[in-house]
Every structure is written in C-alpha cells, then in structure tokens.
Amino acid sequence: MRHIAIAGGGLSAAQLDRLAAATFRRAGGREHNGALVPMIIRLWKDAKAVQVVPETALRSTPAALARIDGRLRIFVWETVTPDEFRFSVAHELAHAVFLHERMTFSSPDDEECAADSLALRFDHFKREWMRTTLRRAQAVNDSLAARLAAKENRDAA
Numbered sequence: 288m289r290h291i292a293i294a295g296g297g298l299s300a301a302q303l304d305r306l307a308a309a310t311f312r313r314a315g316g317r318e319h320n321g322a323l324v325p326m327i328i329r330l331w332k333d334a335k336a337v338q339v340v341p342e343t344a345l346r347s348t349p350a351a352l353a354r355i356d357g358r359l360r361i362f363v364w365e366t367v368t369p370d371e372f373r374f375s376v377a378h379e380l381a382h383a384v385f386l387h388e389r390m391t392f393s394s395p396d397d398e399e400c401a402a403d404s405l406a407l408r409f410d411h412f413k414r415e416w417m418r419t420t421l422r423r424a425q426a427v428n429d430s431l432a433a434r435l436a437a438k439e440n441r442d443a444a
C-alpha cells in the first residue's frame with residue numbers, strides 16, 4: 288500500500304511505510320494483495336493465528352493480541368462488522384510488528400496511534416468508513432478526557 292501520509296505515535300510516515308513493506312516481505316509478498324488473514328497465517332506459520340471469539344471472551348475490547356503457549360494470536364469479537372474486523376486485525380498485527388521489532392513508545396496512547404497508522408498501511412479501508420471510525424474514536428477520546436478532567440478536579444478538591 289502506498290501514498291499514505293499519515294504518521295503517528297512518534298513514527299514518521301517513512302518509518303511506517305518501511306515497517307509495512309518489511310512485514311509484507313516477511314510474509315512473502317511485496318505489498319497487500321487483499322487477503323490480510325491468510326498473510327498473517329503465512330507470516331506466523333499458524334493456521335489459528337486469527338480467531339473469532341464471543342464478546343465474553345475478551346473484556347471490553349473488540350480485538351486483542353495475546354501470546355498463547357508461546358505463539359502470538361489475534362482474537363476478534365464475532366459481532367464486529369466486516370470493516371471493523373479488517374481494521375482490528377490490521378491494528379493488532381501492527382502491535383505484533385512493534386513487538387517483533389522490539390519498538391517502545393513514550394506512552395500507551397502513542398503506541399495505539401502508531402498501531403492505527405500502521406494498520407492503514409496493511410489494508411485498504413473505505414474512506415467513508417474511516418471517517419466514521421475516526422469520529423467515533425474522537426468521541427471516545429473526548430469522553431475519556433472529560434472523565435480524566437473530572438477525576439483531576441475531584442483529586443484536587
């Protein structure tokens with residue numbers, strides 16, 4: 288995937304492009320060919336690399352990366368839409384790349400931001416869907432910021 292200017296989490300657009308290209312190379316391809324899950328299965332040599340699970344299996348987050356018996360696996364709620372599924376898988380793959388590259392970030396927020404930016408390089412997402420998703424993410428951020436401010440006010444009182 289080319290021509291994405293979005294940078295995030297302290298990583299430049301060029302660094303994110305290089306990470307995506309290196310991941311595609313390790314998976315045996317030059318760039319995304321429309322099949323992210325088969326690519327991850329090839330990359331990790333694990334047929335169960337990506338698994339769909341009931342919401343009750345993951346607490347409060349629609350997707351997660353976990354190490355089970357020494358193997359990295361991506362778990363995604365069975366209730367997400369196909370677009371959310373693809374984005375969640377790409378986002379968790381980004382976390383796995385950071386682990387593989389032993390990359391550290393100055394804050395958890397920075398890592399989430401970098402994971403979103405790298406995820407955009409792993410798959411093609413519809414512009415309209417991205418706008419809605421980013422709006423929703425912004426709303427979540429706003430409500431978290433409001434709760435944090437309220438807590439700080441309480442702590443200060």
Ligand SMILES: [Zn+2]
Nearest residue numbers: 378382399402
């Ligand atoms: Zn994340």
